[in-house]
Amino acid sequence: MPLKLERTPMREQDPAQRRRNFDEVALGYSPDEAMKEAQRCIQCKRPLCVDGCPVHVQIPQFIKLITEGRFEDAAQKIKETNNLPAVCGRVCPQEEQCEAQCVLNRKGQSVAIGRLERFAADYQMERGIPAPEQPIKTDKKVAVIGSGPAGLTAAADLAKLGYDVTVFESFHELGGVLVYGIPEFRLPKALVKQEIESLKRLGVNFVTNVIAGNTLTIDDLFDDGYQAVFIGTGAGLPKFMDIPGESLNGVYSANEYLTRVNLMKAYLFPKADTPIKKAHKVAVVGGGNVAMDAARCALRLGADEVHIVYRRSEAEMPARAEEVHHAKEEGIIFDLLTNPIRIIGENGRVTGMECIKMELGEPDASGRRRPMPVKGSEFIMEVDAVIMALGTTPNPLIASTTHGLDIQPWGGIIADEATGATSRPGVYAGGDAVTGAATVILAMGAGKKAAAAIHEYLGGKK
Amino acid sequence: MYKILRKEKLAPSVYLMEVEAPLVARKAQPGQFIILRVYDMGERIPLTIADYDRDKGTITIVFQEIGKTTKLLAALEEGQYIQDFAGPLGKPSEFDGLKTVLAIGGGVGAAPLYPQVRRMHEMGIDVDVILGAKSKDYLILTEEIKPFCRNIYIATDDGSVGYHGFVSDVLKKLVEEDGQTYDRVIAIGPLIMMKVVSGITKQYDIPTIVSMNPIMMDGTGMCGACRVKVGDEVKHACVDGPDFDGHLVDFDEAMRRQAFYKDEERLALLTLEEGGQCQCH
Numbered sequence: 001m002p003l004k005l006e007r008t009p010m011r012e013q014d015p016a017q018r019r020r021n022f023d024e025v026a027l028g029y030s031p032d033e034a035m036k037e038a039q040r041c042i043q044c045k046r047p048l049c050v051d052g053c054p055v056h057v058q059i060p061q062f063i064k065l066i067t068e069g070r071f072e073d074a075a076q077k078i079k080e081t082n083n084l085p086a087v088c089g090r091v092c093p094q095e096e097q098c099e100a101q102c103v104l105n106r107k108g109q110s111v112a113i114g115r116l117e118r119f120a121a122d123y124q125m126e127r128g129i130p131a132p133e134q135p136i137k138t139d140k141k142v143a144v145i146g147s148g149p150a151g152l153t154a155a156a157d158l159a160k161l162g163y164d165v166t167v168f169e170s171f172h173e174l175g176g177v178l179v180y181g182i183p184e185f186r187l188p189k190a191l192v193k194q195e196i197e198s199l200k201r202l203g204v205n206f207v208t209n210v211i212a213g214n215t216l217t218i219d220d221l222f223d224d225g226y227q228a229v230f231i232g233t234g235a236g237l238p239k240f241m242d243i244p245g246e247s248l249n250g251v252y253s254a255n256e257y258l259t260r261v262n263l264m265k266a267y268l269f270p271k272a273d274t275p276i277k278k279a280h281k282v283a284v285v286g287g288g289n290v291a292m293d294a295a296r297c298a299l300r301l302g303a304d305e306v307h308i309v310y311r312r313s314e315a316e317m318p319a320r321a322e323e324v325h326h327a328k329e330e331g332i333i334f335d336l337l338t339n340p341i342r343i344i345g346e347n348g349r350v351t352g353m354e355c356i357k358m359e360l361g362e363p364d365a366s367g368r369r370r371p372m373p374v375k376g377s378e379f380i381m382e383v384d385a386v387i388m389a390l391g392t393t394p395n396p397l398i399a400s401t402t403h404g405l406d407i408q409p410w411g412g413i414i415a416d417e418a419t420g421a422t423s424r425p426g427v428y429a430g431g432d433a434v435t436g437a438a439t440v441i442l443a444m445g446a447g448k449k450a451a452a453a454i455h456e457y458l459g460g461k462k
Numbered sequence: 463m464y465k466i467l468r469k470e471k472l473a474p475s476v477y478l479m480e481v482e483a484p485l486v487a488r489k490a491q492p493g494q495f496i497i498l499r500v501y502d503m504g505e506r507i508p509l510t511i512a513d514y515d516r517d518k519g520t521i522t523i524v525f526q527e528i529g530k531t532t533k534l535l536a537a538l539e540e541g542q543y544i545q546d547f548a549g550p551l552g553k554p555s556e557f558d559g560l561k562t563v564l565a566i567g568g569g570v571g572a573a574p575l576y577p578q579v580r581r582m583h584e585m586g587i588d589v590d591v592i593l594g595a596k597s598k599d600y601l602i603l604t605e606e607i608k609p610f611c612r613n614i615y616i617a618t619d620d621g622s623v624g625y626h627g628f629v630s631d632v633l634k635k636l637v638e639e640d641g642q643t644y645d646r647v648i649a650i651g652p653l654i655m656m657k658v659v660s661g662i663t664k665q666y667d668i669p670t671i672v673s674m675n676p677i678m679m680d681g682t683g684m685c686g687a688c689r690v691k692v693g694d695e696v697k698h699a700c701v702d703g704p705d706f707d708g709h710l711v712d713f714d715e716a717m718r719r720q721a722f723y724k725d726e727e728r729l730a731l732l733t734l735e736e737g738g739q740c741q742c743h
Contacts, residue, residue, distance in 0.1 A: 209546050237686060
């Protein structure tokens with residue numbers, strides 16, 4: 001069979017329509033489309049794609065099952081290593097991970113692994129996920145702090161090993177960044193709920209409204225009989241630029257903006273009680289996935305014009321290629337090589353943002369070319385809302401109340417990369433709380449490693 | 463779900479609720495706050511802890527009906543439940559090394575002041591208290607606070623009881639005319655009251671702590687909405703506060719930020735009143 005160089009396209013909501021609604025943008029493959037795409041996989045003997053996946057999904061195997069029409073088996077195959085396939089199929093930066101390693105890249109486009117993963121997971125979900133095999137229970141209790149991707153992964157793996165796992169969440173809803181951060185149009189919340197339901201069926205307990213570090217400290221958890229703790233508390237305080245005008249009304253952190261919209265459903269205001277200000281011209285500062293999410297939410301909330309303001313060029317943008325592509329299709333304006341220097345306001349409200357043009361100089365510590373201001377290129381953008389999407393510093397609460405937990409100068413919990421072990425015996429950590437803002441799948445990878453390490457720590461076999 | 467064990471009307475539109483929340487009660491300290499959500503479409507609002515009972519596992523909150531959320535909350539009765547109730551949040555107030563303190567509470571600000579005064583009394587600190595309100599009917603917790611303070615002074619805007627005027631007038635009288643000296647002034651109440659008090663104590667070099675209650679969303683150190691300018695620094699009331707140095711807080715900015723959602727707050731209230739019923743059931 002001749003090699004198909006181009007991947008099977010996935011149906012999407014029309015940009016002109018979707019820019020004003022919160023429904024999912026990408027519509028997924030049909031069974032025929034999925035089988036057609038799966039047949040492009042040449043089933044490498046030594047598959048590099050698996051190495052590219054932080055949780056080592058058995059990619060060629062699950063794709064083979066799709067070619068055979070065994071879609072539910074394909075989903076089960078993925079779930080052997082990935083507890084949240086419907087999520088990962090949608091939000092992983094596949095083009096930097098599994099798909100980057102695909103041999104088809106040399107001649108054409110890689111196999112659309114992410115889309116196939118999503119297809120298999122969705123297919124199974126629609127038909128009802130089979131009851132998980134109940135593991136043989138041990139009497140050992142493990143606490144997981146945070147119900148985001150790191151915590152959910154660690155909890156699932158530990159529950160499968162028979163541990164009595166309780167997940168503590170500080171918010172009123174489970175899912176962490178999957179519910180407060182990533183918008184509905186990219187990751188439907190009903191789907192996150194279903195993934196969490198499967199964990200409940202595995203026997204994982206969930207407790208909301210517990211702010212670890214305050215409501216319960218790590219010491220309390222040990223006193224209450226937990227024998228190991230995994231910390232996956234995720235993102236903390238948002239970063240600002242430290243430029244004049246950031247305290248003006250109408251300047252948000254992306255965390256605030258997205259949480260208002262996603263978790264608190266401010267787009268339904270006044271049906272939902274949490275409000276968000278209507279803005280006409282919005283500038284989002286930053287070039288990551290969070291910036292794209294904030295910009296596209298602003299558009300959906302009715303803004304006339306939304307700008308992404310990023311100090312480097314598109315090549316350096318950390319956002320997933322697909323998100324940048326979708327944002328452009330929807331009419332988001334990209335002001336690249338542009339950096340804000342001051343936010344301007346009247347009567348305490350934002351009215352504009354002064355920016356300066358940048359050019360790329362020599363590579364900096366991150367290996368990317370350092371942006372340098374172009375003298376005399378200052379200009380003023382008229383905007384009535386500014387959203388800062390510049391990353392976050394780790395949540396400070398646990399660090400300040402836990403004895404013997406070593407912390408980086410910038411606030412991250414110090415944890416062994418291979419095991420997640422912290423400076424305190426029995427306490428493991430992973431995800432953004434350790435690395436600073438990163439991706440869902442990296443957090444899941446860390447949760448997985450830590451679960452294995454906790455198992456070993458509690459006397460289990462590797 | 464968190465059960466309301468006791469509800470009392472303390473003043474017109476001011477309520478006290480004792481809520482079953484054993485985990486929060488186990489850890490609560492004076493100066494800390496909780497975040498609650500009345501029902502599943504509700505917003506998260508912060509309320510400073512007015513009392514706690516570790517044995518009973520309860521937290522007491524005092525609030526005034528102002529917006530939609532506090533109206534919905536006030537509509538709940540004993541035996542009913544609050545959907546979400548999380549805490550304790552923020553840093554506990556610190557009283558180490560103090561000998562004489564003047565504690566000032568304006569309006570419902572008396573509520574969070576109460577556990578602080580009691581704690582200071584337990585620590586052997588002499589506490590004078592000024593409580594202020596619109597009128598006699600609006601004064602709350604006077605009798606509860608009395609046993610724990612050396613002197614208590616009352617001020618009402620209309621003179622219906624106590625001094626006819628503001629708490630700041632009483633403060634001035636105490637330090638200017640009576641020559642009272644204090645190691646610290648603690649002021650909790652409306653922003654304008656805390657601003658005026660801080661302005662006076664600055665003249666007399668009396669260190670002053672105020673409790674900030676800005677717009678918050680998550681309350682756990684994640685969204686950055688509650689930023690407050692304190693001196694040259696931007697602080698977050700939820701994790702760095704809510705107590706801050708009153709001489710350094712930028713009150714004008716805080717007032718501006720607090721008013722940001724005024725229109726939406728009015729709209730929400732209007733929708734509630736037109737709907738005519740509680741939407742939580």
